[in-house]
Amino acid sequence: MSKMTLIQRENNHPIQWQDFLKSGDRIFIGSNAAVPNRLMNHLIANSESFKDIETVHILTLSDNLWAAPAYQSRFKVNALFIGGKNVREAIAEGRADYTPCFLSEIPTLFEENILPLNVAVIMVSPPDEYGYCSLGVSVDIVSSAVENARYVVAQINPAMPKTNGHSFIHINQIYAFMQAEEPLPELPVPELDKVTEQIGQYVAMLVENGATLQLGIGKIPDAVLRYLINHKDLGVHSEMISDGIIDLMLKGVINNRQKTFHRGKTITTFCMGTKRLYDFVNGNPHVEFYPSKHVNSPINIARNNNMISINSAIEVDLTGQVVADSIGYRFFSGIGGQVDFIRGASLSPGGKPIIALPSTTKDGKISKIVPHLTQGSGVVTSRGHVHYVVTEYGIAYLRGKSIRERALELIRVAHPKFRAQLLKEVRAHYWVPEYQENTPTSVPELGSVEFKSFTFKNEAYQLRPLNPADERKLQEFFYSHNKETLLSRYNNYVTQMSREKSCNLVSVNQHRDLALCFTQKDHLGEKIQAVGRYYYIPADNSCEVAFVIRESKRGQGMATALLNEMITIARQRKIGKMLALVRTDNISMHHVFTKQGFKPIAKPDMNNSQTNPLIFDDVCLQLVLN
Known part of the structure; x- marks a missing residue:
């Protein structure tokens, strides 16, 4: 008997599609790389007497000949997922339908007769010694179609892999079959850009x-x-x-x-x-x-x-x-x-x-x-x-x-x-307030991925640029500070960080100035643990630097890591020198700066300082960069 003959399983005799399929019926077609193309071609070649057969399927790696304009009176496509040659065009032209649904819920459409199936047309591996065929590379909704269709018609393909799991159907579940070997359609590994x-x-x-x-x-x-x-x-x-x-x-x-x-x-x-x-x-x-x-x-x-x-x-x-x-x-x-x-x-x-x-x-x-x-x-x-x-x-x-x-x-x-x-x-639309004027800018010196991973005391942190979306996080960071931190950072006891002020601080032109932060993620989200920034001073090609660390995270090396990163970026940008104003009683911060080579200098005219107003107890430190 020809391998391209449709055989009824029970008597091993040839059978015609017209013996169990009629106009107006609904058929399911196997999915993805398991489309029974030889079997479908056989159906199409013998479909002259059929009208309005509804084909139901998800993505099919196939020529999808049944969706071609020449067969639109015989087959009406109802795609549960669109893809492949002819199908997308048929839907765009109104010759086919698209039914949106979650993949997890498609089986219930078959089980509850919302989309009752007359025939499931599928591809399987040859039966093993126990009589079981494998659905191979596509179990997905095929298994449900097999369980709920009145008739199961299979292309038995020796090229179909035998996969493990809940992928098997017994040969006695198959009403008719065709033996036809064909390679599975392949998708090449994509080249990355x-x-x-x-x-x-x-x-x-x-x-x-x-x-x-x-x-x-x-x-x-x-x-x-x-x-x-x-x-x-x-x-x-x-x-x-x-x-x-x-x-x-x-x-x-x-x-x-x-x-x-x-x-x-x-x-x-x-x-x-x-x-x-x-x-x-x-x-x-x-x-x-x-x-x-x-x-x-x-x-x-x-x-x-x-x-x-x-x-x-x-x-x-x-x-x-x-x-x-x-x-x-x-x-x-x-x-x-x-x-x-x-x-x-x-x-x-x-x-x-x-x-x-x-x-x-x-x-x-x-x-x-x-x-x-x-x-x-x-x-x-x-x-x-x-x-x-x-x-x-x-x-x-x-x-x-x-x-x-x-x-x-x-x-x-x-x-x-x-x-x-x-x-x-x-x-x-008033989603963003009027004082939010600046869009995010990048820090290319951090590399193509603007994150760096750090570990301090066995805890993971990320170094990244501060950006406008950090407005609320910076507010939370500010309100975590104690009075001593506020005095050290601002030289007075600041009690409020308004949304407008916070917005201004996170809306940084990172191509001119620089603002970096260490963040840490937990089940509550992402928290800012440290912020370092410098403001560029074009008059003498210098920059003024300052940073603040959350009290509970001090002494772990975050300040040094931030300063090193800012120094590296400032040098790459050909900035001549870096200045810092530090309170005389802030011994630990003095140590961070002097360890990196900062030297005390006479106080310049910095009453318009972007970071701290110059007061009597300040020391000005300088690092020559280039």
Whole structure:
């Protein structure tokens, strides 16, 4: 019998599609890299008598011939996730439908007969000695379609990997089959550009040792994985996996030892990548495939401590609303598992839901950080769900932030050429006060990633630029000071740090002046622990420096680290000398400066000092830089 013949399993005789399928029926087509293309081609070639067959599927790596205009009277596409040749065009032209839904909830559409299935058309591996076939690289919603369709028709493909987990169906669940070998479609490993690499570095900074990861597909997830090579004891609980995990698993970086759900196993619902990936998962006992109803359940996701969810977006507005499935009125992809994992990670102890995207479109002409959503765009992830937004310009932390604070955080990670316009737009709506005039500026001397990690007394800190979004954090830092600190820093007992004053102090032109801070993150968020700044004096190419350390953090080396960083940057900027005014009774600060080579000098005319008014008890110290 020809391998391209449709065979009824029970009697091993040829069977025709018309024997169990009729016009108006609904069929499910296998997902992602497990599209039964030979089987679908056979159906299309024998579909002359059919009208209005509804095809239901998520992403399909295929030519999607059934969605071509030539077959629009025979097949009507209902995409639960948009992608692939012909499908996106069919939806844009009104020949096909898009049904938005969470990947975790698609199975209930089949189970509750909201979308009853007449036939599930799938691809499986050949049966083993026990009669079980594997769904292979795509268990996701295929398993639910198999359980709920009236008829299951399978392409038995020897090239389909046999994957472990809940990926098996018995041959007696299959009504008819076709034996047809074909290679699985491959997705090449993407080449990374500078922007993507930058995003990958920032996201990797949010991943702690022992975390469990959810990653999508494309440049950004691959970039993140490349920068996790020095991490330890990572786990994976992800809707999908790609080639990027292979080397990390082989090196033991991903070992799943610290997972608190499915410990010891990489858990996924489907995979897409190269043949290397398909060979890697074939029979691999360390990688298990489960239905999306299980993997994408926010409750199950949250059972992993320190769950890190990394997803992308088409645009993010300044309140934190995320558009991920449409470009204006044009539907582009789908909800998929983004909300499932964003929600699950937010519920996870120590979890971090992250949205990562380039700051602009590929041509750099359009900002992806926008003052308001493009007309026609729909929100996939709400402003209440988003904790982190990452671009190549940094990390915006939105959790617990007001609209004003969110806007300033997101402007900070927008492309510099769009920041002024974004600030102007939000000020028009009174989200940001009128005295907030300056947009964030960078400190390129800190490197491409404007963060540096430090450890003081076995506690982790980050050195970064102070920015306009730090207004409230600087207020909190000020009100933590005791009277002695205020006298040392301001030479009088200042009792108030208004929003306007704090805003002025964090709105720094970092290209001229410099303001750095040490921050520390805990379950309460990020706290400023130290601030160092200098003000440039163009008259004699000098700068005046000052800093303050939280009382509980003194004596650990933060002042010295801040001063060293400021000296290095000042030298790179060819500034001639650095000046500091220090109270004579501030012995510890004298020591910090003199240790770095500062020498006492006669007091210059500095009554217009930006840091301290010159008083009798001040000593002026100077360091010649260049």
